[in-house]
Amino acid sequence: MSSRASSTPSSSSPAARLPVELLCYVFLEYRDFESVRALDRQKREDIPIWVPGVLHVCRAWRSAALSCASLWTELNFINPEWTSKFLQLSRELPLDVYADFSPPPYRMRRPGSSSSTTSANKAMAHLQRIRQLAIRANDKIDVHRILMEYAEKPALLLETLVLDCTMYSMSMVEDFATELFAGQTPALRVLRVRNASFQPKMTSNILHGLTHLEMTGAFSWRWFGKTRDMLDMLETSPRLESLKLEYSIPSNKPSPNQVPTTPLDPSYTIAMPSLRKLDIHDYYDGVCRLIGHLTLPPSHSMHLTLTFENHVDPAGRARVASLASQIHMDPEYAVQSLWVDVRSSRISFAGGHSSEPSGRGCSENVLKLTMDCPSRTWNVDELFTSTVQALPIDGTRSLDVHLRQPMEQYVWQTLFRSVPFVTNAQISGMETTHEFLQALGANPALEQGPEGQISNALDASPHNLVHLERVSLMGIAVDEEWCELLVEAILARRRLGGSKLRRLHIETAADKRIRCATEFERLEDAVSLVTSSFANGPRMDMEISVPLSGDIWDW
Structure with missing residues (x-):
């Protein structure tokens, strides 16, 4: 009886009354959800997990699913029989194919050819229908062989091509043919190469x-001395809007198996007029060598990550400065974020010409900074100093700093x-902000560095950030010394004259609250006394808030 109920639902049940179009929509959403989960597991399934949940519920659902051709257009599994069924049920609609040519683990191998390879070959036979194609193999030689097998077949609908190797190797492969897919890929817009030789x-x-x-890990021995080839490849793609290179920049060392190449002229540059996003993660020398030959337009996003071959690099500050100076950017370009993580020997900065709304209803350039390592270690202060001085960030109006580690006062x-x-500064993070307050009230002419007074720090302004009007300190740790430093910083700015600071917002960290409300009251009284006793600056409004907890204080 239960079997009959499951195969023939009652006419009064909600499932029986759903329109076929709605059922198909639900099935497609369910398929997409399970497909994302399958990608997260990084494991090819024998049969898509969503198939039993659609076909084995009732006859109405099964009939609706089998009639929905768009439901069967995604082939990301390794069962040959089901591959044939999907190709038939999808009729002539465009396909999204994950062709896995890598053999399964030894314990899962079956007699004869690999089921995944058989399934991949069946799908690749319909190349003229494929819209998105990912080819996965164990070795880049296999990727090269697979592409050459289909070099004479057109791929008119192909929009995305992914070449993925499961294992990195230094195997030698020949250059690809001048024309792939019979030279007919008019719709191809996205190319991803992962651990595969791409020449x-x-x-x-x-x-x-x-x-x-x-391109991720897409270099080999043949890439030695091939910087000019990579530049030519980029120049051949004038419509390129997004470029990501991760350990794929050719080495500048001569190949042991090739005739030495002519050194590339340092002044040679190529224009990338359509580039809107640049993401490079590589060794310092490779990044400098490539960036120095690119002329970049005003980009929406830029992210460079430098990996130093030596953990301690005494010349790091000069090298970072030279990198920044080699970036050929449009004058309107502005950097929005800077990331320093010396624990992993990396320095990153990102940017673009964009704006964020401010509290006054207008837009202003925002610099977002994350400090992810103590500035007193590994000379990060010198690297940081060289970077910020070389980058075009002087037009910043709003400063947003997240402290994962403290920053020294001179930094x-x-x-x-x-x-x-800067008119608006927001400092967040549970690390100490004592140094920020000390720098806020310091006289630029008397700045002190790690080795004494900074001789070139003279400034015509009486104090730092003369245009600063609003300061927000979010999620910070507060103690008695911090309160004293805050009052001293405000007092110093008033004494030096010209202070425009008019709003101060403080929000303490949930687990580092001031122990009693009277400490905040004394601090508020002190700030009020300081701001009211000087005629050369506006009265400052101070706001204090504490995250909700067991103790709720009413100010």
Whole structure:
């Protein structure tokens, strides 16, 4: 009886009354949800997990699913029989294919050919229908062989091509043919290469229309001395909007198996007029060598991560400064974020010409900074100083700093000198902000560095950030010394004259609250006394808030 109920639902049940169109929509959403989960597991399934949940409920659902051709267009499993069924049920609609040619683990191997390879070959036979294609193999030689097998077949609908190797190797492979897929890929816009050798002819059809190029670990011995080839490849893609390179920049060392190449002229540059997003993660020398030959337009996003081959690099400050100076940017370009993480020997900065709304209803450039390592270790202060001084961030109006580690006072003062027109500053994080307050009230002419007074720190302004009007301290740790420093900083700015600071907002961290309300009351009284006793500055409004907890204080 239960079997009959499951196969023939009552006409009064909600499932029986759902329109076929709505059922198909629900099935598609369910398929997409399970497909994302399957990608997260990074494991190819024998049969898609959503199939039993759609076909084995009732006859009405099964009939609706089998009639929905768009439901069967995603082939990301390794069962050959089901691959044939999907190809039939999808009729002639465009396909999204994950062709896995890598053999399964030894304990899962079956007699004869690999089921995943058989399934992949069946799907690849319908190349003319494939819209998104991911080819996965164990070795880049296999990727090269697979592409050559289909070099004479057109891929008119192909929009996305992914070449993925499961294991990195230094195997030697020949250049790809001048034309892949019979030279007919008019819709190809996205190319991703992961651990696979990628050395196309510069006139290859797969390069001309690209808008997105991603290469991860895509270099080999043949890439030695091939910087010019990579530049030619990028120049062949004038529509490129997004470029991501991760350990894929050719080495500048000569190849032991090739005739030495002519050194590239340092002044040679290529224009990338459509580039809107640049993400490079590589060794310092490679990043500098490539960036120095690119002319970048006003980008929406830029992210560089430098990995130093030596953990301690005494010349790091000069090298970072030279990198920043080699970036050919439009004058309107502005950097929005800077990331320093010396624990992993990396320095990153990101940017673009964009604006964020301010509290006054207008827009202003925002610099977002994350300090992810103690500034007193590994000379990060010198690297940080060189970076912020070389980057075009002087037009910043709003400063947003997240402290994962404390910053020394002279590092703060270096940042303040680089962004002199800031009107709004927000400092967040549970690390100490004592040094920020010390720098806020310091006289730029008397700045002290790690080795004494900074001789070139003279400034015509009486104090740092003369245009600063609003300060927000969010999620910070507060103690008695911090309160004293705050009052001293405000007092120093008033004494030096010209202070425009008019609003101060303080929000303490949930687990580092002031122990009693009277401490905040004394602090508020002190701030009020300081601001009211000087005629050369506006009265400052102070707001204090504490995250909700067992103790609720009413101010």
